[in-house]
Amino acid sequence: MADNDMDKKSATCPDCSSSQSDLCVCEGGNPPVLVVEMSETSSIGSVEILALPERKKERNGSKEVPTKELEFYIFGKVLGQGSFGMVIEATDKETGMKRAIKKVNKEKAGSSAVKLLEREVNILKSVKHEHIIHLEQVFETPKKMYLVMELCEDGELKAVLDKKGHFSENETRLIIQSLASAIAYLHNKDIVHRDLKLENIMVKSSFIDDNGEMNLNIKVSDFGLAVKKHGSRSEGMMQTTCGTPIYMAPEVINAHDYSQQCDIWSIGVMMYLLLCGEPPFMANSEEKLFEQIRKGELRFEDAIWGSVSDSAKNVLRQLIKVDPAHRITAKELLDNHWLTGNVLSSVRPANVLEMMKEWKNNPESDEESKIETTKQPYKGKSKSNQFKGKVLDVNNSQTTNMEKQSTPAAKKADAVDNDTSGSNSAATSSEVKREAEKSTGTASQGAVSKSTLKSSSQVRGKKKP
Ligand code: ADP
Numbered sequence: 001m002a003d004n005d006m007d008k009k010s011a012t013c014p015d016c017s018s019s020q021s022d023l024c025v026c027e028g029g030n031p032p033v034l035v036v037e038m039s040e041t042s043s044i045g046s047v048e049i050l051a052l053p054e055r056k057k058e059r060n061g062s063k064e065v066p067t068k069e070l071e072f073y074i075f076g077k078v079l080g081q082g083s084f085g086m087v088i089e090a091t092d093k094e095t096g097m098k099r100a101i102k103k104v105n106k107e108k109a110g111s112s113a114v115k116l117l118e119r120e121v122n123i124l125k126s127v128k129h130e131h132i133i134h135l136e137q138v139f140e141t142p143k144k145m146y147l148v149m150e151l152c153e154d155g156e157l158k159a160v161l162d163k164k165g166h167f168s169e170n171e172t173r174l175i176i177q178s179l180a181s182a183i184a185y186l187h188n189k190d191i192v193h194r195d196l197k198l199e200n201i202m203v204k205s206s207f208i209d210d211n212g213e214m215n216l217n218i219k220v221s222d223f224g225l226a227v228k229k230h231g232s233r234s235e236g237m238m239q240t241t242c243g244t245p246i247y248m249a250p251e252v253i254n255a256h257d258y259s260q261q262c263d264i265w266s267i268g269v270m271m272y273l274l275l276c277g278e279p280p281f282m283a284n285s286e287e288k289l290f291e292q293i294r295k296g297e298l299r300f301e302d303a304i305w306g307s308v309s310d311s312a313k314n315v316l317r318q319l320i321k322v323d324p325a326h327r328i329t330a331k332e333l334l335d336n337h338w339l340t341g342n343v344l345s346s347v348r349p350a351n352v353l354e355m356m357k358e359w360k361n362n363p364e365s366d367e368e369s370k371i372e373t374t375k376q377p378y379k380g381k382s383k384s385n386q387f388k389g390k391v392l393d394v395n396n397s398q399t400t401n402m403e404k405q406s407t408p409a410a411k412k413a414d415a416v417d418n419d420t421s422g423s424n425s426a427a428t429s430s431e432v433k434r435e436a437e438k439s440t441g442t443a444s445q446g447a448v449s450k451s452t453l454k455s456s457s458q459v460r461g462k463k464k465p
Pocket residue numbers: 001002079080081082083084085086087100102133149150151152153155156202221222224
């Protein structure tokens with residue numbers, strides 16, 4: 001979140017006229033160089049590594065010194081303080097377009113953090129999706145790195161929720177639709193976000209529709225812990241325990257092999273939070289919190305749940321399923337009838353393993369096609385976000401890698417070193433699962449061994465030997 005104190009910093013830079021040394025871009029004679037410019041028109045995933053665009057060279061007045069790119073921005077308020085540096089609002093003097101510029105002091109951040117940032121940049125360069133934050137340009141000097149991103153004027157989704165108390169079912173559906181679309185896109189490209197939480201979902205814009213419901217244009221951001229898997233199934237498993245405790249999937253806290261399905265669990269936690277304003281799992285110690293997560297028992301006792309449809313609750317049960325192999329995949333979620341609004345479709349489990357389980361228990365069920373109706377969305381008065389302050393630190397939304405770390409940057413940076421994407425860990429999925437995946441081609445994203453859940457006493461945050 002934005003740190004308002006930062007707005008007040010006003011020490012003058014000794015090397016230029018900027019009255020705000022924190023925001024100045026002169027770098028004492030080492031002005032930033034454009035490293036990459038993301039092409040607005042490029043096809044998905046393609047990036048142009050450019051020499052400076054002509055227009056900017058001319059604007060700079062000299063072809064010999066193709067720098068000082070950031071002088072073409074008017075810097076505004078500080079939007080927030082991240083693990084590696086601050087994010088500042090900036091306006092392109094020529095186009096008037098507003099941007100968010102993340103300024104990172106490479107020296108202060110350290111080499112692991114820079115490595116992590118480079119990985120974040122590489123991932124962001126390879127994606128283009130309407131609900132994923134767009135990285136416009138990257139500038140670099142020997143000391144600093146500047147990430148020019150699209151601006152999300154309405155801030156973090158977490159802040160909107162805190163203000164509103166909770167969202168209606170329809171409002172939640174719209175958010176989850178956008179989120180599912182972004183995550184299905186990422187998973188299809190073998191990218192796992194690993195730190196999905198309301199603080200990392202930015203709101204670009206919003207409006208109230210004719211029904212009085214809030215429509216949010218959301219963007220998935222902060223790819224600091226994201227990884228690109230190398231290979232599918234067991235070759236693409238990860239083992240680093242990282243993320244944010246209340247959003248963490250059981251297989252992640254168990255530091256077992258896990259795959260992109262950890263993102264789906266986090267979507268479930270977000271959906272639960274959006275609908276009732278409280279996280280599904282809360283405790284006053286980390287141990288108890290993890291115990292609850294491992295059980296994965298959802299409670300719908302609060303009065304607010306009386307106004308939420310069974311379809312929505314079913315989606316939550318499919319998202320927050322302890323066994324990642326039985327958890328719905330992003331692609332399956334996109335087709336889910338609650339999400340699509342197609343209430344006439346079957347309510348059979350979307351996940352193929354769940355479908356097989358149901359068929360085994362009740363062979364007749366395949367013949368049936370139950371129809372569910374969606375209840376009216378909750379129209380009650382918003383209540384305040386109760387989980388704030390009511391629970392202890394263990395439920396906070398700070399990203400962690402479960403190691404004792406001194407700074408958020410160090411926590412994130414450690415995840416680079418522990419990252420096991422591309423490891424050849426020997427995950428063993430059962431033959432039944434493999435056959436099921438082969439036959440449908442949809443469940444492979446969830447191909448995590450059931451054995452991943454058998455033990456809770458794993459070494460956390462480290463690769464398995
Ligand atoms: P962190 O490193 O902690 O993950 P970031 O450096 O990505 O966080 O961002 C720090 C803060 O700046 C965020 O919490 C958010 O409030 C704000 N912010 C980041 N990106 C944007 C953006 N594109 N538009 C508006 N605000 C942003």
